Amino acid sequence: MNSPEWQKIEVLADRKYPVYLGTSLEELGAYLPALPEKVEHILIISHQKVLDLYGGRLMKGLGDYRVNLLVVPAGEAEKSLERLSQLTTAALGYGADRKTLVIALGGGVIGDLAGFFASVFMRGVRLIQVPTTLLAQVDSSIGGKVAVNHPAGKNILGAFHPPQAVWTDFTTLESLPWLEVENGLAESIKHALIADPGLFNFFETQVDSIKQRDPLIWRTMVTRSSSVKVKIVSQDEREQGIRGLLNLGHSFGHALETEMNYRGVTHGQGVSIGIVAAAHLAGAKGFISLAEVERIKQLLRNYGLPIAIPGQNPQALLQRMQADKKNQGGRKILILPQGIGNAVISQDCTDNEILAAWQQVISG
Amino acid sequence: MNSPEWQKIEVLADRKYPVYLGTSLEELGAYLPALPEKVEHILIISHQKVLDLYGGRLMKGLGDYRVNLLVVPAGEAEKSLERLSQLTTAALGYGADRKTLVIALGGGVIGDLAGFFASVFMRGVRLIQVPTTLLAQVDSSIGGKVAVNHPAGKNILGAFHPPQAVWTDFTTLESLPWLEVENGLAESIKHALIADPGLFNFFETQVDSIKQRDPLIWRTMVTRSSSVKVKIVSQDEREQGIRGLLNLGHSFGHALETEMNYRGVTHGQGVSIGIVAAAHLAGAKGFISLAEVERIKQLLRNYGLPIAIPGQNPQALLQRMQADKKNQGGRKILILPQGIGNAVISQDCTDNEILAAWQQVISG
Ligand SMILES: NC(=O)c1ccc[n+]([C@@H]2O[C@H](COP(=O)([O-])OP(=O)(O)OC[C@H]3O[C@@H](n4cnc5c(N)ncnc54)[C@H](O)[C@@H]3O)[C@@H](O)[C@H]2O)c1
Ligand SMILES: NC(=O)c1ccc[n+]([C@@H]2O[C@H](COP(=O)([O-])OP(=O)(O)OC[C@H]3O[C@@H](n4cnc5c(N)ncnc54)[C@H](O)[C@@H]3O)[C@@H](O)[C@H]2O)c1
Numbered sequence: 001m002n003s004p005e006w007q008k009i010e011v012l013a014d015r016k017y018p019v020y021l022g023t024s025l026e027e028l029g030a031y032l033p034a035l036p037e038k039v040e041h042i043l044i045i046s047h048q049k050v051l052d053l054y055g056g057r058l059m060k061g062l063g064d065y066r067v068n069l070l071v072v073p074a075g076e077a078e079k080s081l082e083r084l085s086q087l088t089t090a091a092l093g094y095g096a097d098r099k100t101l102v103i104a105l106g107g108g109v110i111g112d113l114a115g116f117f118a119s120v121f122m123r124g125v126r127l128i129q130v131p132t133t134l135l136a137q138v139d140s141s142i143g144g145k146v147a148v149n150h151p152a153g154k155n156i157l158g159a160f161h162p163p164q165a166v167w168t169d170f171t172t173l174e175s176l177p178w179l180e181v182e183n184g185l186a187e188s189i190k191h192a193l194i195a196d197p198g199l200f201n202f203f204e205t206q207v208d209s210i211k212q213r214d215p216l217i218w219r220t221m222v223t224r225s226s227s228v229k230v231k232i233v234s235q236d237e238r239e240q241g242i243r244g245l246l247n248l249g250h251s252f253g254h255a256l257e258t259e260m261n262y263r264g265v266t267h268g269q270g271v272s273i274g275i276v277a278a279a280h281l282a283g284a285k286g287f288i289s290l291a292e293v294e295r296i297k298q299l300l301r302n303y304g305l306p307i308a309i310p311g312q313n314p315q316a317l318l319q320r321m322q323a324d325k326k327n328q329g330g331r332k333i334l335i336l337p338q339g340i341g342n343a344v345i346s347q348d349c350t351d352n353e354i355l356a357a358w359q360q361v362i363s364g
Numbered sequence: 365m366n367s368p369e370w371q372k373i374e375v376l377a378d379r380k381y382p383v384y385l386g387t388s389l390e391e392l393g394a395y396l397p398a399l400p401e402k403v404e405h406i407l408i409i410s411h412q413k414v415l416d417l418y419g420g421r422l423m424k425g426l427g428d429y430r431v432n433l434l435v436v437p438a439g440e441a442e443k444s445l446e447r448l449s450q451l452t453t454a455a456l457g458y459g460a461d462r463k464t465l466v467i468a469l470g471g472g473v474i475g476d477l478a479g480f481f482a483s484v485f486m487r488g489v490r491l492i493q494v495p496t497t498l499l500a501q502v503d504s505s506i507g508g509k510v511a512v513n514h515p516a517g518k519n520i521l522g523a524f525h526p527p528q529a530v531w532t533d534f535t536t537l538e539s540l541p542w543l544e545v546e547n548g549l550a551e552s553i554k555h556a557l558i559a560d561p562g563l564f565n566f567f568e569t570q571v572d573s574i575k576q577r578d579p580l581i582w583r584t585m586v587t588r589s590s591s592v593k594v595k596i597v598s599q600d601e602r603e604q605g606i607r608g609l610l611n612l613g614h615s616f617g618h619a620l621e622t623e624m625n626y627r628g629v630t631h632g633q634g635v636s637i638g639i640v641a642a643a644h645l646a647g648a649k650g651f652i653s654l655a656e657v658e659r660i661k662q663l664l665r666n667y668g669l670p671i672a673i674p675g676q677n678p679q680a681l682l683q684r685m686q687a688d689k690k691n692q693g694g695r696k697i698l699i700l701p702q703g704i705g706n707a708v709i710s711q712d713c714t715d716n717e718i719l720a721a722w723q724q725v726i727s728g
Contacts, residue, residue, distance in 0.1 A: 081449055085514065092514075122522075123511065123522040150449065150456075152456045155487075157484045158486075158487040160487060328463075
């Protein structure tokens with residue numbers, strides 16, 4: 001698998017938009033005149049840490065524009081209505097108007113928060129996603145979903161606000177802590193499992209190069225994994241059907257995260273366990289062979305992702321799944337692998353089958 | 365001008381939707397099965413006063429559904445992020461999900477607030493507008509604009525969230541205090557002035573019947589006036605061009621409202637003065653004759669709407685217009701009548717011309 005220096009792929013959604021892969025931060029400024037409407041004012045929303053690392057490179061290309069920075073503290077807690085309100089005050093203070101362009105420079109938290117701000121400020125202004133975490137590059141920057149949290153739940157208030165473009169510079173990943181890499185790897189492996197057997201095989205054969213962050217191998221990994229996301233959201237932007245496949249591992253993982261009160265388990269680790277549980281369930285239903293279940297577990301294990309959660313209570317975990325907002329009319333909607341590189345939406349898993357899957361990951 | 369018992373007109377926007385005029389609250393329930401997706405849960409958002417008056421009639425038709433009421437105190441101040449957050453908590457408490465239908469039962473405040481809630485809750489749920497003020501029936505319920513205010517300005521955070529349908533029962537207007545009628549009349553007369561000379565003439569000849577709330581005459585007035593709004597937003601849902609015509613009188617009126625700190629002048633009164641100022645300016649530029657300026661003033665006067673604001677400072681008012689969010693690149697965008705029943709967007713009014721128009725309404 002080879003990729004050119006940089007490439008453009010298109011999200012064929014309601015309004016289509018380009019995802020630029022392997023570009024450089026410095027060049028974004030030179031791209032802006034290509035937008036259909038002139039840019040006069042730019043708001044960059046980011047974390048201080050990310051600005052320290054990459055703000056200078058981005059600003060280099062933006063010399064011709066009036067630019068203001070809005071700095072948001074790091075952390076999931078910042079995806080809030082309170083922060084939205086503060087961003088609004090600051091934006092108005094800088095004279096932001098309907099022609100303002102918002103640039104979200106950071107990971108999924110910045111992408112979701114700045115994206116939601118852009119979707120509602122003056123009934124919607126333009127947005128460019130500049131993802132700087134692996135998770136954001138392969139997943140959250142693509143597809144238009146933006147949101148803030150609410151005390152009662154994650155991503156409860158949000159919108160579909162597709163960006164003008166996604167601008168992905170692979171070199172920003174060099175500074176990413178390994179724990180953050182893990183979060184992105186879990187989603188990338190999920191993409192391979194649901195839609196790209198070749199990528200799955202690539203993950204199996206390139207373990208060392210990926211762990212050593214070989215730039216060429218990462219380039220391929222990110223390109224291929226983000227392409228899966230592009231392909232799926234192009235077919236189903238509003239999650240009426242096939243986009244649901246991206247939730248593989250997430251119903252289980254989310255139950256685990258909430259049961260553990262978001263302590264002691266990262267999102268990536270939750271997804272990893274969730275993928276294993278879904279694999280066991282798929283195995284029990286005959287959707288995949290036991291050898292394939294083992295292949296999935298082995299792959300996750302090779303990347304240091306967890307595949308077992310000794311000590312958890314299966315009944316409690318099942319209970320947590322009752323509250324999943326994707327359930328419909330009391331029925332649990334689960335995504336199950338069907339072979340490697342393919343997945344299905346299943347509505348007919350019984351509580352006993354789900355319990356058995358939890359048992360498997362608990363006993364490891 | 366005659367209208368049938370009830371009629372349906374369609375907003376031909378990005379996604380088209382019907383406006384039912386002259387229906388009855390009781391019948392909404394029987395209409396719901398006609399929606400493309402099944403309704404399982406309904407949230408009615410309204411004021412206590414409106415529920416006391418009309419909640420029972422609406423509920424009569426909703427016996428087959430699981431319905432919860434969310435009651436919001438009256439007043440413009442309720443269009444806030446804080447109220448949005450409280451609605452979210454309450455909605456989740458009632459088990460609202462992506463299939464929930466929101467019914468906004470009330471005037472423009474409820475329509476804007478409940479509409480914005482529906483646009484962001486779980487990234488967007490369905491909405492039916494049931495307008496119960498004249499302003500909401502002829503104006504705010506149509507066109508998809510929803511918003512909340514922010515300490516820094518009105519309608520700063522919002523969205524375009526077109527409803528599934530607008531359900532208009534004229535009989536709800538019977539209980540409307542006259543001051544609220546005035547707000548709607550100012551917008552209705554504005555509709556006539558920018559796009560419907562026949563309606564303008566109707567307003568001129570039916571003064572007494574309208575003031576006495578003759579139901580048949582009101583039926584015609586609301587139907588005809590809301591049709592103007594439907595026609596305009598059908599051509600330009602996102603306000604890229606012609607929808608801007610609906611702002612006639614509003615740049616002046618808004619300057620007056622802010623200069624007077626929203627005290628001593630209602631929105632309708634501000635619009636009335638604003639229409640007169642725009643008429644004077646149009647007269648000075650030769651867009652309308654002085655006789656037409658007088659016709660406009662006479663019509664507003666006949667409905668008890670103000671046409672002069674003695675004692676105000678024209679320079680201060682001009683200053684207020686500097687901050688109008690519709691201005692572009694320092695230029696003031698003004699809507700001016702061009703004859704009766706027609707209007708244009710003007711970008712080339714000088715400050716002196718605007719000052720002269722203010723002078724005219726100040727000296728009366
Ligand atoms: N919108 C979607 O479709 C979607 C999909 C998946 C996840 N998400 C959301 O994404 C969020 C998680 O995103 P995340 O995993 O990127 O976490 P994150 O945005 O919190 O970033 C993780 C940390 O890495 C730091 N960081 C960012 N870029 C860096 C870099 N290049 N070098 C060093 N440090 C860097 C950040 O400052 C932060 O502290 C969640 O809120 C989740 O809900 C959204
Ligand atoms: N979205 C849009 O396109 C748009 C257009 C114009 C105005 N607006 C907004 O509309 C709002 C003003 O709306 P409004 O003028 O309807 O005011 P409103 O919604 O505040 O209603 C006025 C009062 O009338 C009461 N009321 C409502 N229906 C009644 C009835 N049938 N009988 C007796 N009392 C009744 C209400 O409880 C309220 O106290 C503003 O916030 C404005 O920004 C929005």
